[in-house]
Amino acid sequence: MFVGGEFYADTRWQVDRMAISTDGMIFLNGGKACLIVISECLLEHGISKILLPSYLCPTIVNTLEGCGLICDYYPVRADLSIDLNELARKAAHHRAVYFINYFGFRHSAVVREYLVGLRQQGVMVVEDNAQAGFVEKSIGDFVFNSMRKLVPYDGGYLVTSYDVTPYIKRHQGCPNRRLPVIRLYRKRLGDYLFEGIGGRGEMEGLYEQAEHDYETDPVVEGDPQERWQIEHLDWQAIRQVRRENYRYLLGLIAEIPGVTPIFPALQEENMPMGLPVYVSRVPRDWLFDELGNAGIGLTVHWDDLLRDPRLNEDAVAVDMASRMLTLVIDQRTSHRQMDYLAENLASGIRNYGMSVNVPGKNEPFTFEQ
Numbered sequence: 001m002f003v004g005g006e007f008y009a010d011t012r013w014q015v016d017r018m019a020i021s022t023d024g025m026i027f028l029n030g031g032k033a034c035l036i037v038i039s040e041c042l043l044e045h046g047i048s049k050i051l052l053p054s055y056l057c058p059t060i061v062n063t064l065e066g067c068g069l070i071c072d073y074y075p076v077r078a079d080l081s082i083d084l085n086e087l088a089r090k091a092a093h094h095r096a097v098y099f100i101n102y103f104g105f106r107h108s109a110v111v112r113e114y115l116v117g118l119r120q121q122g123v124m125v126v127e128d129n130a131q132a133g134f135v136e137k138s139i140g141d142f143v144f145n146s147m148r149k150l151v152p153y154d155g156g157y158l159v160t161s162y163d164v165t166p167y168i169k170r171h172q173g174c175p176n177r178r179l180p181v182i183r184l185y186r187k188r189l190g191d192y193l194f195e196g197i198g199g200r201g202e203m204e205g206l207y208e209q210a211e212h213d214y215e216t217d218p219v220v221e222g223d224p225q226e227r228w229q230i231e232h233l234d235w236q237a238i239r240q241v242r243r244e245n246y247r248y249l250l251g252l253i254a255e256i257p258g259v260t261p262i263f264p265a266l267q268e269e270n271m272p273m274g275l276p277v278y279v280s281r282v283p284r285d286w287l288f289d290e291l292g293n294a295g296i297g298l299t300v301h302w303d304d305l306l307r308d309p310r311l312n313e314d315a316v317a318v319d320m321a322s323r324m325l326t327l328v329i330d331q332r333t334s335h336r337q338m339d340y341l342a343e344n345l346a347s348g349i350r351n352y353g354m355s356v357n358v359p360g361k362n363e364p365f366t367f368e369q
Helices: 031-044 056-068 084-090 109-120 165-169 178-195 200-217 226-232 233-252 282-295 303-307 314-323 335-355
Strands: 026-028 049-053 070-074 094-100 124-129 142-145 156-160 257-259 274-279 325-329
Touching: 026 274, 031 070, 031 124, 031 142, 031 165, 049 056, 049 084, 056 314, 070 084, 070 142, 070 303, 094 109, 109 124, 109 200, 178 200, 233 257, 233 274, 233 335, 274 314, 282 325, 282 335, 303 314, 314 325
Parallel strands: 049 070, 049 094, 094 124, 124 142
Antiparallel strands: 026 156, 142 156, 257 274, 274 325
């Protein structure tokens, strides 16, 4: 049985009518494209530095720095909340602040009120909803998402009151080398998983090529076909399934020692990207590999941070990146698959404990505030 992994082509969630209103949203190639446009707009307004959370994907930093911005960082706690005192101290010296709604969960009302206050003081606020999808109550000067993290389509929606047309036009005509590759990959992945057609090496090659093209090509314009597919998905049903799956898997892992959910309850109406947990008692990477051997494809957020000298001096962020594992709850996933995931999670931890003597492996894990 397989669980998780990359998205394959799937028409089950397609509907004939447009299923979500995107009025006022600008459709671009993806989250990276949104960041390029935001960066160029900030620079045009005389803003050359931006304050980021210490826990984030290094690709964000690569993109912002590649556009010419200087990046600084504020602390994030292990429960993914913002250290507001430290944010306020550092924000006093910046004209742009970036925050992430991790895994589709909003920050506290106090934090949101503070960020709104920054905007009122003339600070540009960038709201990253790459892991949250479509969010009704956003607060940023720039708000963007990334579809490929949630569905088998490429694209990102940007919301802003600023005229970003000139920055989009700068990149018109850039060939999208990734799109035909990732479309072929998603089609063949379904055949590979369900029919046994093709080989693993072929699939890995296609995926790696698609990711390389995404990282290296400054494509900004969104593809009309991808947009049509995204806007004709039953987003209400997808949200409902993700929330139901989150609750179900939360119950399954409640008694597994060494697995601590970061968000032990859903927020009202939010759509979770996954179920992030901290792993203790066993090495996270060992468990990740064991689950992979059982056909369970999970995600680590963000392993590259551990090797990035710009980010790995923050001890809390490094600890988070070395312990965190994102469990699968998306719309593809059945209760049977989640049962299988929980069983292998528990047996992996149990088997490691019986076969390997690791000092401190039985110490309980607690959040560091």
